[in-house]
Amino acid sequence: AICIHKNRNDALHPLWQSPLSVPGGTRQSPIDIQWRDSIFDPYLRPLKTSYDPDTCLHIWNNGYSFLVEFEDSADKSIIMGGPLENQYRLKQFHFHWGAINEWGSEHTIDSRVYPAELHLVHWNAVKYESFEDAVMEGNGLAVIGVFLKLGAYHEGLQKLVDALPAVKHKDEIVEFDSFDPSCLLPSCPDYWTYAGSLTTPPLTESVTWIIKKKAIEVDEDQLEAFRMLLFTSPGEEEKRMVDNFRPLQPLMNRTVRSSFQ
Numbered sequence: 001a002i003c004i005h006k007n008r009n010d011a012l013h014p015l016w017q018s019p020l021s022v023p024g025g026t027r028q029s030p031i032d033i034q035w036r037d038s039i040f041d042p043y044l045r046p047l048k049t050s051y052d053p054d055t056c057l058h059i060w061n062n063g064y065s066f067l068v069e070f071e072d073s074a075d076k077s078i079i080m081g082g083p084l085e086n087q088y089r090l091k092q093f094h095f096h097w098g099a100i101n102e103w104g105s106e107h108t109i110d111s112r113v114y115p116a117e118l119h120l121v122h123w124n125a126v127k128y129e130s131f132e133d134a135v136m137e138g139n140g141l142a143v144i145g146v147f148l149k150l151g152a153y154h155e156g157l158q159k160l161v162d163a164l165p166a167v168k169h170k171d172e173i174v175e176f177d178s179f180d181p182s183c184l185l186p187s188c189p190d191y192w193t194y195a196g197s198l199t200t201p202p203l204t205e206s207v208t209w210i211i212k213k214k215a216i217e218v219d220e221d222q223l224e225a226f227r228m229l230l231f232t233s234p235g236e237e238e239k240r241m242v243d244n245f246r247p248l249q250p251l252m253n254r255t256v257r258s259s260f261q
């Protein structure tokens with residue numbers, strides 16, 4: 001059998017800008033979630049999501065990933081409940097993936113790696129004026145992480161996949177309307193939650209992570225569509241946008257809680 005090493009060494013991925021570790025960081029992300037070490041917390045509430053598809057603005061390639069951004073000047077697309085004390089507004093969602101199906105996710109579950117991971121990024125609009133302010137605060141952000149695994153074709157994802165050729169290069173952007181990202185959430189309500197950080201610059205320790213226990217299934221062609229994106233701008237030597245995940249970070253003095261027994 002071939003031995004696949006998850007190549008998480010940044011040195012071989014100069015393109016992936018995020019440093020291996022942040023000096024003085026005590027709550028960095030991603031982490032390996034050890035199922036048996038997570039603690040069931042009966043006080044954790046169900047996570048409530050309410051997304052308005054009309055707040056969807058555009059899809060763009062920012063040179064790290066492709067992201068779909070939302071209009072966040074009002075409480076139209078929000079999450080609440082779960083581990084959160086306030087209501088958080090959806091700002092954007094994006095993905096991380098590998099060059100092949102053997103790796104690609106940022107978080108792992110008992111060291112199991114998934115081929116990709118979806119991040120839905122929200123900010124605490126009750127306590128802060130803007131996303132940029134919230135990024136600097138310990139309770140500023142809430143990111144829902146959803147694992148993608150190889151399996152059946154995903155109807156909801158296809159609208160995104162069909163738009164990718166239009167944002168093949170860094171800094172390309174196209175209008176994207178009426179998309180409800182709740183179609184990308186698994187129906188199972190179970191999640192883990194822990195205090196962490198952004199996994200891309202500015203890497204600030206401002207994220208309440210909510211990692212869904214169940215993965216969603218996507219098919220090979222849909223994953224391949226992610227891999228045809230480029231890190232590079234038009235005219236530059238083409239570099240495929242793959243392996244845009246940050247290496248695992250130390251758990252340090254943190255507990256991961258589960259919403260399920």
Ligand SMILES: NS(=O)(=O)/N=C1/NCCO1
Nearest residue numbers: 119121143197198199200
């Ligand atoms: N991968 S991540 O932690 O969601 N990183 C970011 N950076 C800006 C918004 O989300």
Ligand SMILES: [Zn+2]
Nearest residue numbers: 094096119199
């Ligand atoms: Zn991310």
